[in-house]
Amino acid sequence: MTTEPEVLLDVEGVEVHFPIKRGVFFDKTVGYVYAVDGMTLQIHRGETYGLVGESGCGKSTFGRALLRLEEPTAGSVTFGGVDVSTLKGEALRTTRRHMQMVFQDPLSSLDPRQTVESLLLEGMQAHGLAKDKKAAGARLRELLAAVGLPAAALRKYPHEFSGGQRQRIGIARALSVDPQLIVADEPVSALDVSVQAQVINLLEDVQEKFGLTYLVIAHDLAVVRHISDRVGVMYLGSLVEEADSDDLYATPLHPYTRALMSAVPIPDPLVEDRREQIILAGDLPSPANPPSGCRFHTRCPWRQEERCDTERPQLRVVEIDGVPASHRVACHFAEQIQSGEIQRHEVDPVAIDPSAATDVEAADAEVVPTQTFTVP
Amino acid sequence: MTTAAPAKTETLLAVRDLVVEFGGRGRPTFRAVDGVSFDVRPGQTVGLVGESGCGKSVTSLAIMGLLPKRGNKVAGSATYDGTDLLTLDDREMRDHRGRDIAMIFQDPLSSLNPVVSIGVQVAEVLQRHRGMKKSTAIAESRDLLDQVGIPDPARRLKEYPHQLSGGMRQRALIAMALACKPRLLIADEPTTALDVTIQAQILNLLKELVVDSGTALIMITHDLGVVAGLCDEVNVLYGGRIVETASRHEVFARPRHPYTTGLLGSIPRLDGSRSEQLAAIPGSVADNIPWTSGCAFAPRCSRALEVCRSEAPPLEQDPTAMEEHTLRCHNPNPAEGGEPA
Ligand SMILES: Nc1ncnc2c1ncn2[C@@H]1O[C@H](COP(=O)(O)OP(=O)(O)O)[C@@H](O)[C@H]1O
Ligand SMILES: Nc1ncnc2c1ncn2[C@@H]1O[C@H](COP(=O)(O)OP(=O)(O)O)[C@@H](O)[C@H]1O
Ligand code: SF4
Ligand SMILES: [Mg+2]
Numbered sequence: 113m114t115t116e117p118e119v120l121l122d123v124e125g126v127e128v129h130f131p132i133k134r135g136v137f138f139d140k141t142v143g144y145v146y147a148v149d150g151m152t153l154q155i156h157r158g159e160t161y162g163l164v165g166e167s168g169c170g171k172s173t174f175g176r177a178l179l180r181l182e183e184p185t186a187g188s189v190t191f192g193g194v195d196v197s198t199l200k201g202e203a204l205r206t207t208r209r210h211m212q213m214v215f216q217d218p219l220s221s222l223d224p225r226q227t228v229e230s231l232l233l234e235g236m237q238a239h240g241l242a243k244d245k246k247a248a249g250a251r252l253r254e255l256l257a258a259v260g261l262p263a264a265a266l267r268k269y270p271h272e273f274s275g276g277q278r279q280r281i282g283i284a285r286a287l288s289v290d291p292q293l294i295v296a297d298e299p300v301s302a303l304d305v306s307v308q309a310q311v312i313n314l315l316e317d318v319q320e321k322f323g324l325t326y327l328v329i330a331h332d333l334a335v336v337r338h339i340s341d342r343v344g345v346m347y348l349g350s351l352v353e354e355a356d357s358d359d360l361y362a363t364p365l366h367p368y369t370r371a372l373m374s375a376v377p378i379p380d381p382l383v384e385d386r387r388e389q390i391i392l393a394g395d396l397p398s399p400a401n402p403p404s405g406c407r408f409h410t411r412c413p414w415r416q417e418e419r420c421d422t423e424r425p426q427l428r429v430v431e432i433d434g435v436p437a438s439h440r441v442a443c444h445f446a447e448q449i450q451s452g453e454i455q456r457h458e459v460d461p462v463a464i465d466p467s468a469a470t471d472v473e474a475a476d477a478e479v480v481p482t483q484t485f486t487v488p
Numbered sequence: 489m490t491t492a493a494p495a496k497t498e499t500l501l502a503v504r505d506l507v508v509e510f511g512g513r514g515r516p517t518f519r520a521v522d523g524v525s526f527d528v529r530p531g532q533t534v535g536l537v538g539e540s541g542c543g544k545s546v547t548s549l550a551i552m553g554l555l556p557k558r559g560n561k562v563a564g565s566a567t568y569d570g571t572d573l574l575t576l577d578d579r580e581m582r583d584h585r586g587r588d589i590a591m592i593f594q595d596p597l598s599s600l601n602p603v604v605s606i607g608v609q610v611a612e613v614l615q616r617h618r619g620m621k622k623s624t625a626i627a628e629s630r631d632l633l634d635q636v637g638i639p640d641p642a643r644r645l646k647e648y649p650h651q652l653s654g655g656m657r658q659r660a661l662i663a664m665a666l667a668c669k670p671r672l673l674i675a676d677e678p679t680t681a682l683d684v685t686i687q688a689q690i691l692n693l694l695k696e697l698v699v700d701s702g703t704a705l706i707m708i709t710h711d712l713g714v715v716a717g718l719c720d721e722v723n724v725l726y727g728g729r730i731v732e733t734a735s736r737h738e739v740f741a742r743p744r745h746p747y748t749t750g751l752l753g754s755i756p757r758l759d760g761s762r763s764e765q766l767a768a769i770p771g772s773v774a775d776n777i778p779w780t781s782g783c784a785f786a787p788r789c790s791r792a793l794e795v796c797r798s799e800a801p802p803l804e805q806d807p808t809a810m811e812e813h814t815l816r817c818h819n820p821n822p823a824e825g826g827e828p829a
């Protein structure tokens with residue numbers, strides 16, 4: 113008998129559209145950057161959900177939107193049964209305590225004049241977890257031990273640490289307020305491979321120790337696959353495929369996932385020499401001007417005349433032998449591609465001008481940056 | 489000047505005992521490159537691989553004469569086609585650069601002039617190094633952009649670097665490098681800043697280039713996956729020294745240096761088992777000891793012996809190897825498998 117896994121985070125139709133403003137006073141909205149454009153997913157308590165996709169596809173914006181560090185322009189986020197989208201003030205702060213973020217370089221955004229001790233205490237104090245000085249001190253030492261740093265690190269400053277150690281401090285900081293969910297945005301991508309492995313192992317260790325749920329965001333599919341129970345593949349603002357980590361690797365169904373997988377170099381010449389690569393043509397389209405229909409149709413080697421450029425495919429369960437219902441894909445022709453009925457063809461590459469934000473004459477258009485916050 | 493010993497096949501570039509020291513003016517000297525030697529033959533792709541700070545970029549900059557004018561000392565030799573590049577003056581070196589040796593970098597923006605159109609920049613190389621007239625050079629530029637897979641090249645010629653995506657910029661830079669039909673191309677992390685599907689495009693382009701034109705390639709990367717697919721010969725660097733050298737198949741089938749195996753164990757493989765923990769290398773390069781007092785890797789090495797902290801291991805041929813395979817280690821991993829793949 114299997115029990116239904118408990119849904120900790122329920123995300124429904126989340127969108128984050130950034131306005132592109134123009135005019136002397138930047139008062140005219142001439143378009144939008146469709147950074148996140150319809151994300152629906154559920155994360156179960158205790159699991160690691162990996163979100164993978166190339167830069168600019170909206171991963172970080174999505175992660176920030178979950179914690180309302182970025183206001184979603186549509187959709188809902190429910191955390192532990194509480195609708196986060198409507199929370200305000202104290203209630204939002206309390207909920208955020210249970211959802212912490214770990215960044216690529218977690219200390220770069222922090223005050224360099226603060227010691228590690230005060231950096232770690234900050235969050236605990238904000239949430240009233242450091243009232244008893246002695247208990248707080250003991251907790252700090254416990255945290256450092258958990259992330260593999262000596263107690264002496266408490267009196268040091270961020271710049272005195274190497275990249276890997278700084279990430280350990282970032283993880284300790286996230287753990288300090290005893291969260292349930294950690295959103296880790298590219299937690300190892302700034303690190304050298306040998307150190308990357310240490311941090312990946314550490315993330316796995318503390319997950320077990322503290323019973324954490326993870327959303328790990330990364331552009332490196334090999335890292336995501338290694339660390340995640342389930343993986344969602346994102347392309348231009350939404351999921352194109354979602355599956356258990358091993359299923360995704362065994363049977364990638366979406367053309368983009370297939371291309372992504374075939375492009376990841378594997379440190380083994382025997383594998384490299386006989387791999388079939390799917391080289392995508394051209395650049396990633398701009399999220400300010402996403403293609404119609406299937407967002408991948410401009411680069412898709414399996415694109416069909418009908419439907420692909422007119423109808424946006426939704427994530428759906430496919431009817432393919434051996435593919436479980438937990439494996440969903442947003443492609444109109446997944447079954448025919450898998451069976452070989454539809455074959456790959458050439459694609460004309462399109463280059464994208466990154467300086468032109470929209471189709472509108474964009475010479476003086478400017479993307480208005482939204483405010484940034486640090487997690488309280 | 490010619491090199492004494494005749495090589496197996498002709499050698500295009502022979503780097504010998506390259507040392508680069510930074511410092512002086514009161515600051516302690518620091519050896520970024522500490523006796524690096526390797527050969528490059530025509531049409532061959534040679535990899536320099538290692539983590540950040542191990543001396544990959546400094547090695548290539550020294551060969552290209554591109555190190556800062558002050559504050560460093562270069563020793564050793566880099567013999568290209570009979571000439572030691574390290575002895576050339578600025579003008580002679582500039583003549584070589586662009587004519588028969590070209591280099592591309594991780595960040596193409598830093599090598600492109602932001603206020604000059606792509607077409608004019610490629611054409612300038614053709615005018616300077618191949619003596620073309622401006623009109624011919626512009627036409628040829630168009631062909632070159634086309635050749636490196638830039639769509640709609642006639643339009644792209646008129647555009648400026650910021651109007652191209654990262655991948656397209658790297659292609660433009662490769663077009664500029666190709667403009668002078670170089671015999672040697674040095675690529676320093678050319679795909680590190682790019683997304684993996686774009687990386688695959690660029691690596692493919694480089695592969696074609698090597699096959700079609702016989703250009704030799706020095707590929708500098710931190711990514712063993714890139715090395716596995718691209719390089720004929722692999723040099724693994726640690727702390728400014730080469731610690732292991734062998735052919736691509738040999739290195740991956742029979743890695744014998746603990747640092748090489750450590751790196752391999754650290755990488756989550758897309759096709760690997762998920763249940764196993766990664767075999768991380770403890771510590772970081774900050775823990776290194778200087779080569780003057782032992783093996784720089786000893787403090788992080790799981791196989792370190794006492795001698796490792798007192799004596800630097802020499803670079804020696806692996807006696808168990810069936811081919812050229814050198815390593816710098818007092819206590820290498822046991823030879824596995826025997827037969828190289
Ligand atoms: N504050 C912002 N204002 C306007 N556009 C933004 C903002 N933040 C991100 N974007 C844009 O949204 C898109 C998605 O960005 P991001 O979420 O950072 O992607 P990823 O993390 O996948 O690389 C990009 O095109 C980016 O330029
Ligand atoms: N101009 C410089 N002055 C002083 N030190 C330098 C300079 N350039 C590089 N270094 C140092 O030399 C070492 C090797 O650097 P580099 O070759 O850039 O490493 P990588 O292998 O990452 O390319 C590093 O420790 C770096 O800090
Ligand atoms: S829907 Fe069409 S364009 Fe999109 S991935 Fe499937 S086949 Fe390709
Ligand atoms: Mg991001």
Ligand SMILES: [Mg+2]
Nearest residue numbers: 544545546676
């Ligand atoms: Mg470098």
